Amino acid sequence: DVKVTQSSRYLVKRTGEKVFLECVQDMDHENMFWYRQDPGLGLRLIYFSYDVKMKEKGDIPEGYSVSREKKERFSLILESASTNQTSMYLCASSQDRANYGYTFGSGTRLTVV
Amino acid sequence: QKEVEQDPGPLSVPEGAIVSLNCTYSNSAFQYFMWYRQYSRKGPELLMYTYSSGNKEDGRFTAQVDKSSKYISLFIRDSQPSDSATYLCASLQGQFGAGTQVVVTP
Numbered sequence: 001d002v003k004v005t006q007s008s009r010y011l012v013k014r015t016g017e018k019v020f021l022e023c024v025q026d027m028d029h030e031n032m033f034w035y036r037q038d039p040g041l042g043l044r045l046i047y048f049s050y051d052v053k054m055k056e057k058g059d060i061p062e063g064y065s066v067s068r069e070k071k072e073r074f075s076l077i078l079e080s081a082s083t084n085q086t087s088m089y090l091c092a093s094s095q096d097r098a099n100y101g102y103t104f105g106s107g108t109r110l111t112v113v
Numbered sequence: 114q115k116e117v118e119q120d121p122g123p124l125s126v127p128e129g130a131i132v133s134l135n136c137t138y139s140n141s142a143f144q145y146f147m148w149y150r151q152y153s154r155k156g157p158e159l160l161m162y163t164y165s166s167g168n169k170e171d172g173r174f175t176a177q178v179d180k181s182s183k184y185i186s187l188f189i190r191d192s193q194p195s196d197s198a199t200y201l202c203a204s205l206q207g208q209f210g211a212g213t214q215v216v217v218t219p
Contacts, residue, residue, distance in 0.1 A: 041211060043203075044209075107155070
């Protein structure tokens with residue numbers, strides 16, 4: 001069974017902390033994505049990557065950065081966590097640029113206090 | 114304005130009823146659309162995808178796209194309590210609707 005695994009289900013961090021969210025996929029997919037999901041706003045794209053060491057900004061990249069050193073791993077970094085970054089973070093992958101559907105992880109619920 | 118809009122609901126139906134879900138999109142360049150189902154405390158899972166014309170059927174699920182009105186629909190026949198979830202529409206370009214919460218009552 002193919003999987004996208006996010007390292008933590010729940011995280012609580014303090015304002016100003018540097019936060020790392022890890023995502024690993026075992027499907028040899030080219031593309032990986034980070035979304036955040038908030039009530040009433042749906043999923044919003046933060047960053048995506050079509051290849052190792054490649055990254056592109058999504059719709060809301062401010063306050064975030066990413067790292068993709070290996071094909072299977074895509075990390076989201078909150079440089080200095082703020083309370084407005086409290087959210088559900090979802091990692092996804094897809095096979096190629098045609099993007100016929102993403103495989104999502106189970107999500108990380110991040111609370112910044 | 115979001116490029117894909119969806120009524121958040123909740124939509125409550127009795128078991129066995131037809132569930133009708135809708136989205137609108139604004140970008141005429143969008144041609145492929147996906148529907149995802151998301152159970153509570155889980156990530157979304159792909160239900161089906163469809164091209165921007167006609168219908169696509171998969172078991173109890175039917176997806177429709179009306180390109181002229183930029184309208185996307187998902188119908189669930191013979192709904193079951195296990196269909197209770199949030200349903201999200203999305204474009205191939207990764208623009209998601211906000212999701213509609215569906216509750217099927219026994």
